[in-house]
Amino acid sequence: MKASLSVVALSAAFLVGCEVPDRPTIRVGSLRDVEGNLLGELFAQVIEGAGEAKVERRLGLGGTGVVFAALDAREVDVVPQYSGTLAEVVLREPRLTEFSAIRERVGAKGYDVGAPLGFNNTYGIGVRRSVASDHGLVRVSDLRGRRWRGAVTPEFMKSPTGLGAMVATYRLSLGRVRAMEHALSYVALANGEVDFVDVYTTDATIRQQDLVVLEDDLGVFVRYDGVALARPGFAKEFPRSWAALEGLAGRFSDSGMTRLNGLFEIDRRDPAAIAAEFRASLAATTVSRPTESVPAGGPAWGRLTLEHLFLVGLSLLIALMVGLPLGVWASHRPRVAKSVLSVVGVVQTVPGIALLCFFIPVLGIGWEPAVYALALYALLPVVQGAITGLQQIDHGLRDVTAVLGMSDWERRRRVELPLAAPAVIAGVRVAAVINVGTAALAALVGAGGYGTLILTGLALNDWRVVMQGALPSALLAIVLHGAFSGFEARATRWR
């Protein structure tokens, strides 16, 4: 016994020793768009090349807010960012444009800001070439005097240097402007449903769809210089890695970045291969990483399905473990039941993405915040099912249990829970279906699942990829609905 224990201990020590040869891990994050994924991969390879640490890739996070929350929670160490975003989000001074000032003041808050990479990915207004030539559109000023219809990203619509500033500065009177993701707005533009869209100036679609980007003649759109942004203390802890990242400064141009984005978005090359080739072209030094392209192929259905089921299953389990006792306790206290239901009901009104972000400071990114957010969502139907199921039990039956001398536990187990089961199962069924849908959002905080494909599709502006995630998610919801309806039928045999 003792011997076998020490063997286990030894082999454990051996395994641990192999796993981590005292090299720390640097976690590289990025936004979920094409450029974010590419630059994140490039950063990761550059840091691996510096040989100071292992790299964990946490690319494709769901938005600027998530990225900054993850940085602050030390869930990621370094991310590609933009000077304009730093001014707006970190300094809350969107009109601050001078790079050295931004770098100094963001640095004062503890972050490390690298030198500009060399490209400016700012907003632009894109129109079809035919429309531009028919109406003589060259500059944004030329949009005056006609009620143009537009489709812009929600981000551009809200940004203080976005749509509002443009309309005010150029004194435009536009027609209807709808908010939609690029994946949709480019289609709407191509179909002639709208006249203009907002573009990112290094966006590969501009070339692919042969759009004309109007000149920002009044200088409304501030610069979005690509930079490396690291959490406080990073440059000191990993001087070689930081120096390697700084080595990328000035190595890009707008057209160069646009070309790289095109390799990923339009040619569907593997970002790792694109990044490796780019590094090879920068220097004569040999690249340690093999450059063969990992075939994009079909998505990893098995893994994504497991991830999705894991998120839904674990969150339901937590909701049951909390919701059932809560429901049982509240069911024979009508006033308590009312307030419990209104509290968990309020949770239901919080938008999914907000609830996900809410947990990041405490739980970091990954599956943890997603599971807890989903569990909170599932709580209302579960608690409601338990309370309804228990409250509708005939009071006469409770008298009978008392006369039969049942203990509280026996009454719950033999009578109340079986009688409440149909309502509880119905609640769980509703919760499961809601959670399958909401779990698609979990990819925004790096939790995986079918949402990964939906977000990739949005990033690649390709609705077919969106559908690859959306359809199995819908299918899973239908399957779960059917399964729980089956349980429900079995639990109600007696009705």
Add this chain to the structure above:
Amino acid sequence: MSAVAFSNVSLVYGPTPVLRDFTLSLAERQTHVVLGPSGCGKSTLLRCLTGLAVPQEGEVSVLGRLVLPASSSSQRHANRATGLVLQDGGLFPHLTVRDNASLPAVLAGWGASRIAERLGELEQLVGASPELRDRFPRKLSGGQRQRVALIRALFLDPPLLLLDEPLSALDPRSRTELQAEMKWIFASLGKTVVLVTHDIPEAIHFADTVTLLDAGRVAQHGPADSIVRYPASEWIREFVQAAVPRWRHLLGMIEGGGAER
């Protein structure tokens, strides 16, 4: 020793008293019918015996042991001593006939073979077909439901059987049928039975003694036919007569082939 004794029991729900300084003693091995208009406190009287209603004042004892005011062991005593049948049977809708009927024995930890034997015995006694065993209560007729409820109440052979309007929800035909059978069952078992009803003919059919309640008090207590023959007050005479002429009227229709007038 009396089977059931109430002494000076007062119980108030909200503004109206349900039992007022209520005193009553019922002898063992007899069928006692508690009769009265709705709201007179007759169901509450049964609930006191099972510990489901707790009076503010007075004492209740079952088979010589105090059950109210309650003590730690009094509830168990009351549970062991009594079997209860409610108006709609009080069967658990999610349990089969077999599981409903044998539940008291399962809770008491009986073995399967002993349970099966007792179940067969009782089915025969109350006239329930063994074919019903796997049915759920929803699939039973009202009469079948009451028979199963009776099996459950009798399963552990308690000395005291309490029935709260057991036949009120039945159609006239199965009601008459069950009335006859139950009277025979009560007589053959020799148990103390307390049966609550608002129906005078049913009361007289079952009763060794009748207790007529009015507004939480005993209005009259005596042998079965005493309330008809010797009503103790004008109110009782009216209560009884309110039921009687209707039968005459109906009998006239059946025998004479038409109405009396």
